[in-house]
Every structure is written in structure tokens, then in C-alpha cells.
Amino acid sequence: MNTNNDTICAISTAPGIGGIAVARVSGREAIDICDKLWEGKALADVASHTAHLGYVRDENGERLDQAVATLFRAPRSFTGEDTVEISVHGSAYIQRELIHALCAAGARLAEAGEFTRRAFSSGRFDLAQAEAVADIIAADSRASHRLAVSQMRGDFSAKLNGLHDSLLELVSLLELELDFSEEDVEFASRAKLRSLAADIRQTVDRLASSFRTGDAIKRGVSVAIVGETNAGKSTLLNRLLHDDRAIVSDVHGTTRDVIEDTIDIDGVCFRFIDTAGLRKTDDTVEAMGISRTFQRLSTARIILWIIDASRPETIDNTAAEIMSRKADDSRIVAVINKCDIADAAEARRRIVGIYSGSGADLGVRMGAGEGAGMCTGVSHVVEISADKAIGIDALEALLVQLSGAKDISASDVIVTNARHYNSLISARDSIDRAIDGIDRAISGDFIAQDLRETLHHLSTITGTITTTDILANIFSKFCIGK
Template structure:
């Protein structure tokens, strides 16, 4: 356990009328008592744990800095597992700076980024995946990302991994026990049962790693490319979706020459919309570079909105389908016919038939009619996007991986369990089986911090803000 006492402002600057200064460590209560004065003169050291006390902060000369509320937490029943005092003062930056300076003069050290959460991990209050979820919770910008962070912080992912490691430990114990009796050729581990167990573990690890594509999209925004010919209305549609004039709109072809990105939350899910340069034949060097980026973003997107000018759709489809459709396999494709305020019902019917011909051999496709300039049916497109993501409920038994470090560890663990299965099927000796099993356990332990290094911990917690 660290022997020094740390302090920092735990609230974002300039965000409200109240700020919270956290003090944590063995001397947290003693140091705070040197500067805190309650109306009844009773020190915090004599107060009950988990209680809040009104008083004032005074400097060394007895001058009052602010009226505050000091909340007392006694180890191990605190976020960090240490004695902790949280001082709620007024939100003035000057007041916060003065209180921090006073605490430093009384013996505190200014906390480094993520140090409070790292101490919570070190003291067993959180495992590493839960600690990382604290940062995800702070950074969450949608209901979906918030729900996943809460689920992970409360230990849903950790419980899943703990169950896997327990099964693997039983597995490797039986195999290694056989090695102790190798001369007697005793077999403690039923190979058929071990194979069934390894297959179940492989399925769970595969399910967790496969969930990363969805989890990463929810955390960082579902990448959604808006593509089409020049002047199809892509920039107008982007502006409608993000509810502001984000992109320049003009009747001149080739106005958008670079990629424009913005995010918006639709029904709790963050979408990262990408307005791309219109696709057409051009000799303009800058516009050609923009079109090249269009195809790069199309390849990176999970959802593609192909916006087609309904007034001359057959011509656009003829010119662009060979460039667009092959790149959309494995993605969700929405074909949106724009400017429908300028066509009749007969043309709508013809466009529906055109859509059917285009997508005959494709899956995960949908069609809609809209008028971006008149904001007609854009809400239906938004609902279609949300349905496309099809976000499952993140309960205890439905863990979704959102962290790239976790995903990498799961990939390594999956490789190890596949080698174990292969070894069981080919009759590999127990010592080699045990090595692969323990490697799988190692990578699962990296996720929760049962296996960790100072370098890994330093990298993870350095990404936190000071005060967390």
C-alpha cells in the first residue's frame, strides 16, 4: 500500500457551482483536520465513517478560504480502500487552487493521472477491467456506451473471466497431476470430458472476442459512410442528421472534396457519420484525392448509406454500382433515394424494382425514400440505422467487449485453447497440454490484472484524468 497521501480536484474545471477535492492515503484525515474547522470544533478523526460534515477551510493564519462539506470515508470502505476525505467546495478555480496548495503545504502530494483508481486496483477494490471501465464510464457519451461501462464496472466481464480461469485451473491441475505419476501411467483426466470442457471454453472466448466489433462501435461510434455521386445531397443529409450546418451545401458539383465527420446519438447509440466526396470522373487533382478517401472510408465503415438522386437514379446506378456494391459485402447497406419530392408514384415503383435488382445477391440491405432538403423521412432513416445496429441488452450473461487491450488478450487466449483442443485430439503429452492451458489462463489474467506489469499499469492509468 502506498505510504504517501495524495490529493486532487476530482471534478471538471468550470462545470458547476460545486467542486470536489479528494484526499486519500494514511494521513488523509489527519491532514484535512489541520485545515478543516467544524462549528462544534469536533475533528474528523473523531467522527463516524461515511458521514458528511459542514465547516470551513482555513489557512495557516486562520483566514477562512471557503465554507465546505467534508465527507469522511474510513479504510477499507472507500473507493481507494484507504482513508479518504472528499471536500466539496465552491466551484471557483481560485478557491480550488488555494485549497490544493494548502493541502500540499500540509503534507499531501498532488495525485498523478488515474492514481486514485490505480490505488483502488492495488488495494483490491477493483480488478483491472473494472478500473478501465471507470474511464469508459467518464467518457461515455450515449446510453449504450454508458450501459456497457456500468455493466463492466460492476464486474459482469470479470465474473465471466473468473469462471473460465477456474475451469482452466481444474483442467490443468488434473493434467499436471498425471505428470507426477507418469511412471505408473495413471490417467486422472478423462480426455473426452477435457475435450468437451475445452470446446465450451473456446466457444465462450470466441463469443467474447467476436463481440468486440459491436462493443468498439458502441464505445467509439458506429462508423457510417454517406456516399454517392456529386450533388446527390450527401452534405445536406449530414446536416440533417447532426442537426446543424456541419457541411457546406452547394449546387456546384464537387463542393465536398474531403471527408467530413461528426457524431450524433440516436436512441442511445452513437453514430459517427462520414460525409464523403462525391464519386465521379474528374481531372481535378484535389477532388481526385477526395474521391480516393471516399473509398477508404467506405472500406472502414460498418454501415454504408448510398444516397442516390431519385430524379436520375438509373444513370447513377449504372455509373457507380460496380464501384460501390463489391465494397459493401459484409457491411450494412442502406440505399436511400433522395429528392423524392420531385418524382411521382410510378417512378417510386420503378426505383423499388431497381433496388430489388441491385441487391438480389446481397444480404443486410435496406431501402428508403427521403428528401434531405425538405427533411422528409429523415427520421425513418434514423430509425433504420438504429435497427441495423440491433444492440443487445447488456446483462450479466451478455458481456460485450469494448476495450482493444482486452480484445488482443482474448485473441491470444483463443489461440492457446485451440492448440489445447488440437493437442487433445492428437494425443499430445500432458506437459505440452499444460503449457497451452496455462498460456490461456495467462492471457485471461492479463485482462483482470491477475497477471500485470508496472509498464502495462502505467500505460493504462496514465490515460485517466487527474482526480480519478
């Protein structure tokens, strides 16, 4: 990545043809460079945060387009540098020629994420906030947008800064003690130190634990649709996606491969995964499909176990596989399908009797849970007809509830970035070592060392401590113009 001494330019609107395209120019020479191709009031003379109508000229000095130039003087701009945004008509030709003209006048084409990187370098915001810019651009549901906005606003950073201050206080207490070690004074009682460290650990742990929800919301809550062949899994997928995405037929073993797609339900993005039906088979390709079903089962957050109401005796065939392969913290919803042609009572009785957890959800929802608790797993049972669209609204509402997205209040800080999560886990490991050290009454300098390490891991999130490699890696994931 180049230094910040030069002036960069790029089209910041989406690639392709549009009503308007905006070229962003940022750097020390931004205003002078734009003036070279600007026909209108000299931009060097206008006030910051003002917009001006004029013309831009191409490399050869010919009028290219009528345009609006908006000027932001340093440091009150996104990058913290002098910035000009030129809005032109969004033809591919005009966009290309405008960038050529800007480069001929002394700017250089920006690298991916370079505008945001400059904003970070000039202290406009920290690294976690810079990463939120990419998330805001990528967010495609209300829930993921809300999380990105909160991170960009600095809620996460404020939490980290609070932790940083508490850790520094702990380290300084210990170091002060070490300075006076000959005099054998204790500046902080070990009990006090331990309780402060435990508080920090709890906050770090809460943040790390929020990642599972945050990641699911950001990338789409994964919902695997599994069950016996012919139960109606693909019919349900199509129903949920409002699209004929998968082939439906009454031939057992129709779906061979995993089919997935995302859709927004009530502001939450879900990733629905239709899978090959579970049954014993000698067919090699079908067996491969079933092994893919197992993979998806183990990573899904929510499992929709589809049961054919007209064949309740099949419940036992798939139950054991599903129970044994699901992730510990995923939820299973037993979905009794084809309720338009069969009574669900027998299927329900079997599920409640054998496969439900002793969880309150079932008890309340289903009245008595005969024999509940024999095999934990199913938390909800719903009755639907995927084909006739009966019970779908209730199923969707349940999915939204299970996603956890609605339990997040505006003040909750949720981690959505894998890099942040990894740093939090490392921070939690080092604070654990520090707490262990306090418990074992080891020398203060070892404890201080572990606390400093915790500080280090937390600082990599906001970018107070960082390396060029980390920065290059983060910003290369942005697009050019951002």
C-alpha cells in the first residue's frame, strides 16, 4: 500500500451504468487536481462542505459532462484529508474518462479500501469501526445492518476501551508493587485484584459468546431442512423462499445435493438448506448426498426435522441420526408436514413421547409431555402443510424467535467479525492465566505479563496495536472506492 502523501481517486458508486456516478478524490492535492479539469467556480476558493455545479473536462481538455463537485476540507472529511466528490452522469464512458482525466492531472487510482484505510490512519475512527464500514455496505437485512451501525458508531470500541482502562489500572497496580518490592508492600489486595480480573474476564467472555449470534445474523441464520425421503423438504424450501428453487416429486430420493438460498424474514436473514432425504440406500450418488446432509446438520443453528404426518412410523428411522449429529447448541423443530391429508396427532404423540427435551417450551406448547426427557433434542413441534401453505406464518415466526435477533436490544454489543472473535478468545486465555496466577499467589510480574498480553489482544481489535500485514489483509477485502 502506498503512503498517504499522494492523492487518490476512484469511482465510489457501484460498478456499471447508473443514473449518477460519484468519483471520490482524496489527498493533499485533491482540490488542485480537480481544479485542473473543473470548469466553473475555482474549487480552491470555495468553502468546505459546499456543492457546485460546473463541467468536467476530459484528458484532452474537452467538456466531458455537466457535474456537481462537493468539497470537504481536511480534517472534516471521511478520510480526514481534503476531499472532492464529483457527481457525473453514470455512463461507463464518462466514468472511465473522468478517472483518466484525474490520473492525468496527478491523482492515482485508489487501492481496495484505501479511502477507509486513510480514515483509520488519520484517526477518524478505529479499526473495528473501519471494518464496520465494509459490514454496513454488505448488510442486506435489517438485523445485520443494525449490528454494523452499532459497531460503526463505536459501541463495541467503547466497550473495549473500558476493558483497556481497567486492565491498565490492574497492570499499574502490580507494577507499582514491583517497584517497591524491597519494601514488601501490597498496593492491591489479591482478593481485589482477582475480583477486578474476574469482571474483565466476564465482559470478554460475554463479547466472545455473542459471536455465534452475531455471525449468524451477519451471514444468515443457517436452517437445515432434514428428514425422511418424500417428507416434503423441498416443497417447504420452495414455500419459504417463495420460489421453485428445488425439484419436488413423489419419487423417494429426489433431492441428491444440498440446495441453499437466503431470504429475509421480518428483518432477519435466513440461509435455508434443503438436503437429500435420509434413508438406507445402495445408490452411490444418493449416499454422497446423504453424507452432505450430515455435514449440514452438524453446522446448522436451527434444524427443521420434516415428518410426514401420513407416515408417523418413519419417525424412528431418522431421529437417531439427527439427534446424534446436531451441534450441541442448535435447536430442533419437529415439523409435521402434510397435515392437509393426515392427522398429526399420532406423529406428535410419538415425538413428544420419545424425542422431546424436558424443556419448558414443549410442555407449554404441547400440554402434557408424556415420557418427555427420554431423549433430549426437539424444542418445538409445529404442524404445517408445505404444499397448501398452512402453518407457514407460525413456522416463520418461530424461526425469527429462535434466531435470537429480536432478543438483542439496541444497547447490546454483539461481535460479528471473526478476527475480533479470535482476538477475544486469545484475550480470554491470557486473563484466565492471570487469574490462575493470582489464585496460586505467583509473583506479581508474571501476572502483570499475562495482563499485558490480554491488553495486547484487545488492542489488536481497535488497531491501537497492529501490523501492516493485518491492515493490508483487512482493507484488501473492501472494494475500490470504499
